[in-house]
Amino acid sequence: MNTLPAYVTDIEQTVRHTLAEDIGRADVTAQLVAADKIASARVIAREDNAIICGRAWVDEVFRQIDPNLRPEWQVQDGERVKDNQVIFSISGSARALLTAERSALNLLQTLSGTATRVRQYVDAVKGTACRIADTRKTLPGLRNAQKYAVLCGGGVNHRIGLYDGILIKENHISAAGGIRQAIAQARALGSNVPLMTEAENLDEVRAALAADVDLLLVDDFDLITLRTAVQLTHAHRAKGGKTLIEYSGSASLATVHAQAETGVDRISVGALTKHVQAVDLSMRFI
Template sequence: MTKSFNFSTEALGQLAQSDVARALAEDVGTGDLTAALIDPAAQARAQVLARESAVVCGSAWVEAAFKQLDPQARLVWHVRDGARCAADQVVFEVQGQARALLTAERTALNFLQFLSAVATKTAAYVALVAGTPAQIVDTRKTLPGLRMAQKYAVRCGGGTNHRVGLYDAILIKENHIAAAGGIAQVLQRAAPIAAQADFVEIEVETLAELAQALDAGARMVLLDNMDLAMLKEAVRINAGRAVLEISGGVTLAGLRALADTGVDRISIGTLTKDVQAIDYSMRFDAPQGGPQ
């Protein structure tokens, strides 16, 4: 976790308000023509059920979607972010203006199903490395404009966040090394600006490069696409001097073996870029109120 992240209730609310405003503008445009068929004075109640077991995530975005259209809407959550729901369990109930609930429904569910998918997938990876030193870490492979929402979802699933973007940490990769003239040279150039970054990490592809990085003072090393034998040897060579992270081609099937090598972190792009939406369903009661 880096110090750049702030997922306080207030920060989440602000983030969700911004994300939802863009989403509603995209969906509603000049007005919801179908919801206009409903009596504007009518009130309604609805329940949202999960159709499958999942780690719930996205309550701030759901709240923002309904309350941007009806500030008096009331939501009652039965399963909070980070907790697992069962299939067919009611996750939350909402009451408010019928038109507003109908218009906000798809936006609210889009965020809920997508962020819950990220959290649920992360939880599956986290469960497989239980009992090892390894942390499951996300990447910058996120949907444009929704990075912070997805990184919050990774947290809800028990994962750890990598850097937010290019501005808060230094991650030196193959092309940076080549452009700077070598591992020792690029780490030397990073030293004067290291205090501005949450961390400095360098990527290596061979055990020889790992040794060079450690000799040059590296304190965080990304081991890229190494096989199990190389990873075990890398852990031995490192001897606790630097934080070791694995990346590249990580799958659920091979995850436990990677974690058992003794590395500290396993970064996985698929947590945020290859997810299957969780199935949620909103069921409305009959509208109430309005002219008789």
């Protein structure tokens, strides 16, 4: 991917915070290197089949440290790399390179880890029409970056935050007095954002379909009940309804293909963004 989605507007702020927590008052170790020393370095993948993500964040790290530091990228966001493959090279002030190294790698490794995990799930549902979606279970301070990483991995975004979609969950249903009441109250708001609701049983599925919500999330249904919910949703759409159905809950790489084969439109997976294993990368001076 080369184009950032519209919601990614906080790269400068994210990087500024990242650098501030690492550098503090000054990088005292970098002062061991002569101020006028120039160096070149390469960042290399140390594992196979990683999906790279985070170029814009890395570029911003180096820009904020020294505007003359400009990575020469050899891969695009969303591209799969092999062990020992060069991801980018860079030349400039040795002190500046040393100061920027950890922050740049932290962001690149974390976002690439997210994208790599997403691609594993996307590959696991190949042969079905199901899409893999993220959740709001993101690392604090990295919401927009991780949401972008999901796209790089081939997934789709759920709502970005609390502001761009109404999602009625079990606690909302309980507080409102039932799913029908919660949906009615949501409609009364007159908002133009998507209306989504969870359902914990088939009665709630039927109520959500009767209201023709935009997205129905069936929570932890077993495969038999999930197939029934899918059949009800497809019958609803055959009559002109618009509701999409998404499985949410305990999807894993071991279960996701069978869940996708039921005919759900999407499967949301919190682990994509909260259980992140950073991709192994290293920067070496040359």
